[in-house]
Amino acid sequence: MKLLWRLGKEAIKYKTLYLIAIISTFVLTLINLAAPKILSSMTAIVEKGASKEASKQIFLLTVILIALYLLRILFRYLSNYLAHKAAWNLVEDLRVRVYEHIQEFSMNFFHDKQTGDLMSRVINDTATFELLYAHIIPEMVTNVVTVIGVMIILLTINVELALLTCIPIPLILFSGWVFATKIRPNFKVSQKALAELNAKLQDNFSGIHEIQAFGQEEYEQFQITEHAGHFTKAMLHALNLSAVFHPGVEFLSSAGTVIVVGIGGVLAFQGGLSVADIVAFLLYLSLFYTPISGLARLLEEVQQAYAGAERVMVILDTPTEIKNEKNAEELKDVKGSITFDSVDFSYEDNVSVLKDINFHCKPGQMIALVGPTGVGKTTLTQLISRFYDPANGRILIDGKDIKKVTLESLRSNIAPVLQDTFLFNGTIADNIGYANPTAGMDEIIAAAKAARIHDNIMDMPNQYETKVGERGMRLSGGQKQRIAIARAILRKAPIIILDEATASVDVETEREIQRAINDLAGTRTIVAIAHRLSTIQNADMILVLEEGKIVQCGTHNELINQDGLYRRLNLAQNKAAS
Numbered sequence: 001m002k003l004l005w006r007l008g009k010e011a012i013k014y015k016t017l018y019l020i021a022i023i024s025t026f027v028l029t030l031i032n033l034a035a036p037k038i039l040s041s042m043t044a045i046v047e048k049g050a051s052k053e054a055s056k057q058i059f060l061l062t063v064i065l066i067a068l069y070l071l072r073i074l075f076r077y078l079s080n081y082l083a084h085k086a087a088w089n090l091v092e093d094l095r096v097r098v099y100e101h102i103q104e105f106s107m108n109f110f111h112d113k114q115t116g117d118l119m120s121r122v123i124n125d126t127a128t129f130e131l132l133y134a135h136i137i138p139e140m141v142t143n144v145v146t147v148i149g150v151m152i153i154l155l156t157i158n159v160e161l162a163l164l165t166c167i168p169i170p171l172i173l174f175s176g177w178v179f180a181t182k183i184r185p186n187f188k189v190s191q192k193a194l195a196e197l198n199a200k201l202q203d204n205f206s207g208i209h210e211i212q213a214f215g216q217e218e219y220e221q222f223q224i225t226e227h228a229g230h231f232t233k234a235m236l237h238a239l240n241l242s243a244v245f246h247p248g249v250e251f252l253s254s255a256g257t258v259i260v261v262g263i264g265g266v267l268a269f270q271g272g273l274s275v276a277d278i279v280a281f282l283l284y285l286s287l288f289y290t291p292i293s294g295l296a297r298l299l300e301e302v303q304q305a306y307a308g309a310e311r312v313m314v315i316l317d318t319p320t321e322i323k324n325e326k327n328a329e330e331l332k333d334v335k336g337s338i339t340f341d342s343v344d345f346s347y348e349d350n351v352s353v354l355k356d357i358n359f360h361c362k363p364g365q366m367i368a369l370v371g372p373t374g375v376g377k378t379t380l381t382q383l384i385s386r387f388y389d390p391a392n393g394r395i396l397i398d399g400k401d402i403k404k405v406t407l408e409s410l411r412s413n414i415a416p417v418l419q420d421t422f423l424f425n426g427t428i429a430d431n432i433g434y435a436n437p438t439a440g441m442d443e444i445i446a447a448a449k450a451a452r453i454h455d456n457i458m459d460m461p462n463q464y465e466t467k468v469g470e471r472g473m474r475l476s477g478g479q480k481q482r483i484a485i486a487r488a489i490l491r492k493a494p495i496i497i498l499d500e501a502t503a504s505v506d507v508e509t510e511r512e513i514q515r516a517i518n519d520l521a522g523t524r525t526i527v528a529i530a531h532r533l534s535t536i537q538n539a540d541m542i543l544v545l546e547e548g549k550i551v552q553c554g555t556h557n558e559l560i561n562q563d564g565l566y567r568r569l570n571l572a573q574n575k576a577a578s
């Protein structure tokens, strides 16, 4: 009930459009009900025999009939188009709203979600509103008006015959129920098989490199053949059942016609029924049984639409965990100091990732996070941008608790270079400019120069207009990383986070990136994560993490002279290098 109320509320914006569509559907059904009556009246006139008066009446009825058919064109258009217009506009609104809402969820939300599932929420589940508003509701209006209208008309013509035509109704209702519950589910099996084929294809195209590299083409082809075969088998099974079923229903509807012709004929001989009435009966019966046989299907579609609408509402009702607090201020004129005050964090309850993290970094300083893999370095940097909130403690920027400032202003002051660089399927200029949509080409080029990628770009066929391909597939790992750095530089944010910015580059490029980072040092606060300790030797402060805690803190020279993890890591790397 609550959902019904909400469905109505969602559609309220298009109420005028929708009301006209429903009234048009109503009028259209009335026209459909009137036409057989006119045809039967014409038959009655013909039955009486030729006369001048009769010709006049036939002419008049013909004109009325043509006018009705013309009006039917108009009302069918209004009913069909306006209902669809309201419904698709509503779907568009919902798609944007659901996307907008999903976009605001914290990273926690995305961890256990599959892209396909989220896509389906935005595309398929919202489309059930179209099913509801453009098909189910208008069809219900048509069916109710038709069944009641036809029954009244039949009763006015002949009560006995009208009641006799109701005999097949229970059988038609039963067969509709059989179709909805026993036959249609077989089509769902085939849809599931198609979805599995789709998912397998998507997986294979994404992993085509691995398939070829490991010589698994034959195996994968076999898998695809299996999936394609499952679909065909399921589809043919459903079609077979359906092909047997429909003639059965047709037979039941025809039974009504046979009753009218048989019993009506006898009544006509007895003088209780005119030929015109029999014609009217036959014409109305063709309208009468269709809504009845479709009732079960309609009820099933209602359930389907209801389930889809529920899935949409679940998303819209899920609160965003990370959002602006009431009275959150703008974070303005940021100098760039960062403070962690007794910060604890865990992704899952009882699995602590960061424990009691405390440090203070002054504006323009470079701090480096080092430690074994999986110790929590990336997690720590993600807390600064509020991709997650700490379980305990506070994080301050320029002395302001980041929970008390707006998310937009916080993130606009931070430029990240993430571990896995994601590039959008556009040009190089688009991808660098993504950080700052107002930046001109000269600024984009300056950022690329600062990130030591400009010369590389100029050697490409279309230079800054070169397409990077899906996820930047046409670029090398090192090129992608430097484009990500250029993007971060263009952001002109006082805080830069570099998560393994030199992970996939050769020694020469690493030196160049190092120079680029050194140029930024002093003017921006830099938080850098590095496995190669050689890249962070100039850092003002190195935080060494072990088991989620800071176990050492100091400059390279200080730490190298202490007996601890940093010295051990350094020794291990020097040994590996020699």
Ligand SMILES: Nc1ncnc2c1ncn2[C@@H]1O[C@H](COP(=O)(O)OP(=O)(O)OP(=O)(O)O)[C@@H](O)[C@H]1O
Binding pocket: 111, 347, 348, 353, 372, 373, 374, 375, 376, 377, 378, 379, 380
């Ligand atoms: N979304 C997540 N859900 C649950 N646990 C996670 C999630 N992301 C990371 N972890 C866990 O948190 C811990 C810290 O991960 P994090 O990526 O911060 O480590 P890291 O020090 O940056 O590692 P690396 O040096 O390999 O990049 C790891 O044990 C990791 O398995």
